Amino acid sequence: MHITWHTLPKTKNLLASCLEGLLSRSIHPESQRDVRSYGIFSFLHSHSHSHSAAAAEAETFSSTSSPAAMRKKKSKNKRRFSHEQIKSLETMFESETRLEPRKKLQLARELGLQPRQVAIWFQNKRARWKSKQLERDYSILLTNYNSLASRFDALKKEKQALLLQLQKLKDLTQKPQEQIQPSAQVKAATSMDSESENGYNIKCQPELNPSPSTERSEHVLGVLSDDDSSIKAEYFGLEEEPSLLNLVKHADGSLTSPEDWGTLDSNDLLGQSTSDYQWWDFWS
DNA sequence: AACAGTACCCCGTTTACGTCA
DNA sequence: TATGACGTAAACGGGGTACTG
DSSP: OOOOTTTHHHHHHHHHHHHHHHHHHHSOHHHHHHHHTSHHHHIIIIIHHHHHHHHHHHHHHHHHSOHHHHHHHHHHHHTSOOHHHHHHHHHHHHHOSSOOHHHHHHHHHHHTOOHHHHHHHHHHHHHHHHHHHHHHHHHHHHHHHHHHHHHHHHHHHHHHHHHHHHHHHHHHHHHHHHHSOHHHHHHHHHHHHSOOTTSOOOOOOTTTOHHHHHHHHHHHHHHTSOOHHHHHHHHTTGGGOHHHHHHHHTTTTOOOOGGGGGGOOHHHHHHHHHHHSOGGGGOO
16 A cells, blocks of 8 residues: 555544554543543544645635635644634633543533643643743742842941941940049940930940950941841841842842742742841841 | 553643744 | 744653552
8 A cells, every 4th residue: 555645644544443443442441532632543633634624725725815815724724723712721721720631521522622632732831821920920029129129228228327326326435434434434334225316225235245345346347348248148047048149149130040939939038037037136 | 569551740842833024 | 925033832752750450
């Protein structure tokens, strides 16, 4: 038997009927449905039909229509699903993103598609949906990061102002130390514990342990060294979360590890930093 | 318990169509 | 009108997992 492109549909139909016969005798009926939607069955049914249909259309249109119209008509039926089919599939996808086998068969029957086509459409749809979801998540994260960054900058400025104030107060306490008697020092020290003029309660303990106080002020001044990344890392508690650190570093639009996104709840970014680490912990 | 067969999933890629400059 | 580039939907293949006999 000599098989050409013209005899191919007939050949395929012959093979398909043979396989149908074999299938009905050898495989449990419940299993037949999926076997029919796979591999050679899918090929024999869909392609033989689509090719013969396309060939028929080609014959119909070749004599009457322009090549462009013919191509349009041909492609319209050959590949893309119709709007009605897409609509039904979308509707079903909204209710459940994974189809039960029975529903898949029913839907395929209703839409005139192969069950495998429905399954593949759902697979592709899930992939598209996931991709869109990633874009949405990224957008949310970026928004959160921007608001957090601006909040951080505001706090940083506030901290600078408070440190200046602290330095002034220290100068005030050290000058009397040199000039005034010890009794006056105690008075000055106790007054330091009271509320400062801007409303912030700054605790200093120079009289109890002068050297740690000095260390602390050095530490504070060290933090003051405009090393934003170290400050941010410390502030956000990112030393324990390298992935978050990377996220912050790359939040300019170059997030490089999308596989980590799934584990990253955008709420954590705000929640963790605010609940576990207060802004005044900078120097306390 | 180990194994083969099957169905389904995800992921990356290919194929083919639709659109636009 | 034809054409090539490009985006996208449909389809495929491979690898993995769960289930069943």
